[in-house]
Amino acid sequence: MNFSWKKFLEELRVLIILVIIAFTIKSTLVEIYVVPTGSMEDTILTGDMLIGNKFIYGMRTPIWIGIPYTRRGFHIPWFRLPAFKEVESGDVTIFEFPRDPFQKYVKRCIGVAGDSISINIATITVNSDTMHFPDEGKYIKGFKYDKDKVEKLYSYFTGNRDNLESFVVPYKGMKIDFNNVDDWQTAISLMVQDGNDVKLGSKTFTMIDPYEVARTHGFLKYKLLKLISSSRKAAMREQKDRSRFIKKLNNEYKEDNLVNPWYINYGFENSEYLKNNITINGETLSELGVYTLKHDYYFFMGDNRDSSYDSRFWGFVPDTQILGTPLFALVNLFKFKLRMKVVS
Numbered sequence: 001m002n003f004s005w006k007k008f009l010e011e012l013r014v015l016i017i018l019v020i021i022a023f024t025i026k027s028t029l030v031e032i033y034v035v036p037t038g039s040m041e042d043t044i045l046t047g048d049m050l051i052g053n054k055f056i057y058g059m060r061t062p063i064w065i066g067i068p069y070t071r072r073g074f075h076i077p078w079f080r081l082p083a084f085k086e087v088e089s090g091d092v093t094i095f096e097f098p099r100d101p102f103q104k105y106v107k108r109c110i111g112v113a114g115d116s117i118s119i120n121i122a123t124i125t126v127n128s129d130t131m132h133f134p135d136e137g138k139y140i141k142g143f144k145y146d147k148d149k150v151e152k153l154y155s156y157f158t159g160n161r162d163n164l165e166s167f168v169v170p171y172k173g174m175k176i177d178f179n180n181v182d183d184w185q186t187a188i189s190l191m192v193q194d195g196n197d198v199k200l201g202s203k204t205f206t207m208i209d210p211y212e213v214a215r216t217h218g219f220l221k222y223k224l225l226k227l228i229s230s231s232r233k234a235a236m237r238e239q240k241d242r243s244r245f246i247k248k249l250n251n252e253y254k255e256d257n258l259v260n261p262w263y264i265n266y267g268f269e270n271s272e273y274l275k276n277n278i279t280i281n282g283e284t285l286s287e288l289g290v291y292t293l294k295h296d297y298y299f300f301m302g303d304n305r306d307s308s309y310d311s312r313f314w315g316f317v318p319d320t321q322i323l324g325t326p327l328f329a330l331v332n333l334f335k336f337k338l339r340m341k342v343v344s
Helices: 005-028 184-193 210-215 219-228 231-255 271-277
Strands: 030-034 048-053 064-066 073-075 092-097 100-111 116-120 123-126 164-168 175-177 198-200 203-205 278-280 290-292 297-301 322-332 337-342
Touching: 030 322, 092 297, 100 116, 100 123, 100 210, 175 184, 184 198, 210 231, 271 278
Parallel strands: none
Antiparallel strands: 030 048, 048 322, 064 073, 092 100, 092 322, 100 297, 116 123, 116 164, 175 290, 198 203, 198 278, 322 337
16 A cells, blocks of 8 residues: 555645634634632532533633643634623633643632622621622632731731622723832732732742642652552652752742742831832833823632632732633542533
8 A cells, every 4th residue: 555645645634624613613602621629619529520611701712732631732813702701790700820820720700890898797888788699619618817907918928718808800991009008919910910010129920820830740649649549648759849940940039030919928028118110011110100090900809718728828810811701510530420500
């Protein structure tokens, strides 16, 4: 049988076309997601395979090209088509995690841009209306609350977040007055998320957190290890490998002069120092005076509120990172069980 270059090239062309079509569908129309945690239980269970609608909030063209399930690749210019509907309070939404966009999160939208939100001893109020979570939400009020201790949204990493003072979800056109900033972590985070080059001296602010990147490093590998070996040995190996990975990332950040807004203790510096030493696109905050936000933002929480890592801990999600909404849970991979449940 003679080899035919013409036939080979024709088959290769067809294969390339099919790959491009599959990649386009996955990137813009529908995608499959596997839920790794129980933050949305019992609405969505750990291990659920979700079919996601990626065009309802405006189809976004591919933003990154590379090897699937790795971080090897590069970013490309993108745009978003008009939406069929806007994200609303109460919608279960799929989005990119702001501190590591390679991670896809599924949470319930609590507030959209411009909404006023307060959480008073676990009661959520949005624009003066009490918000009710679904009955199947696993929230059990397992924490005890100090009624006299009302926290700010961005007092990072301490305690439970179900007793927060009132705040407004940032919106396009909202102004940040640098003469009246009482929370520099939030102000800097928003300016970075808005797509600006923000620096403090020689250090460049970034939203990508090495600890969050390391949290999912080798996730599938360690899941498989726990199936074929003892859970204790797999957990020890996972902890050891992640520690090495975090150390490597921190060294790279140090060499590149990168820093996260939430790891700087601004209490050591007064506002005048920060205004004169923080620059946004080469201009000091003192020279700029006021910054106007270019994007709308959203506030998300998990239905399993006592066990959900969400906006109460890491802040707002910009409109650029909204991906879509889950249509239904197809199967549960961890329980080997058919689900076929509509997500709402």
